[in-house]
Amino acid sequence: MDILIVEDEPEIAKLIQLTLEREGFACQWCRDGLTALQEFRQQQPDIILLDLMLPGLDGLEVCARIRQKPGAKDPYIMMLTARGEEIDRVIGLSTGADDYLVKPFSPAELVARVRALLRRSLRHSGQSLSHRTEHFTVDMDQHTATRNLNSDQPEALDLTTLEFNLLATFVSQPGRVWSRTQLIDKLWGDDFFGDERVVDTHVARLRKKIEPDPAKPTFVKTVIGVGYKFEDSAIA
The missing domain is CATH 3.40.50.2300 (Response regulator)
Incomplete structure (x- = not known):
């Protein structure tokens, strides 16, 4: 390395x-x-x-x-x-x-x-899965993510590693409410050192890249007092 x-x-x-x-x-x-x-x-x-x-x-x-x-x-x-x-x-x-x-x-x-x-x-x-919802596809093998808002050609998303992993976590279980602690455990595990608010920072950055209007999120919703929830229809 x-x-x-x-x-x-x-x-x-x-x-x-x-x-x-x-x-x-x-x-x-x-x-x-x-x-x-x-x-x-x-x-x-x-x-x-x-x-x-x-x-x-x-x-x-x-x-x-x-x-x-x-x-x-x-x-x-x-x-x-x-x-x-x-x-x-x-x-x-x-x-x-x-x-x-x-x-x-x-x-x-x-x-x-x-x-x-x-x-x-x-x-x-080490993950080898693909996750799909109505508007998003995340391919863990190819490390690619796409968004399709208008049923036209899917749009490739330019995400950092953390943004990609965060989106993959959300898309893998749409509708689930994630606390900041759960997201930290999912993305960083026991190796995490730092401020829990790093989650808010990366959620805000992800919203800027996937939301039609980041100020009024359609997909990544804030659950007050808990954390975040990803809303989109799952596709098997």
Whole structure:
């Protein structure tokens, strides 16, 4: 598994790199946002460890640009920052980050978080099902999702890995009410580290891509005080 470390402090970057390489990961390091985007396009890493405060483009902008154009791989992104305030965690997650690690952190915690991200990928890559509803088809083998709102040619959906897995979860059981805790368990399992509201962030991003009007959702409905429900007719 390839990891791109984006960190402007050489001492921290070296510690991260040595820690992960001892665990068998292949690591590359860069120290600013523009170089990070160039390295991402060339390497297509599986995970990006992304410092929030960077010279040039900051980590939030780098994360947002990668999510807009993920390339051949849609990497998992873990934000690294000295900021521990709740608002910063929310902002980081809202740009598409998958996890958030506050400095200073221990090498053991870093390795545990990285392995957790990779297990998320393996958990979903082992699935081999297709799910269909009246308006959506999710093919787990081909990792494709389509939407058909007008009975014409189905429209391919451009989803991140988490958005795809979230839609697959919804489409697999239309009508079921999912709590945030259940969605976290389904998508991340016991490996989850972070704020439960990351679910709300990814639901909002998914709505923007599948709903005719994201402000008035037709398919992904909020169940107040519980979580979310996907409403569409199932097709065997």
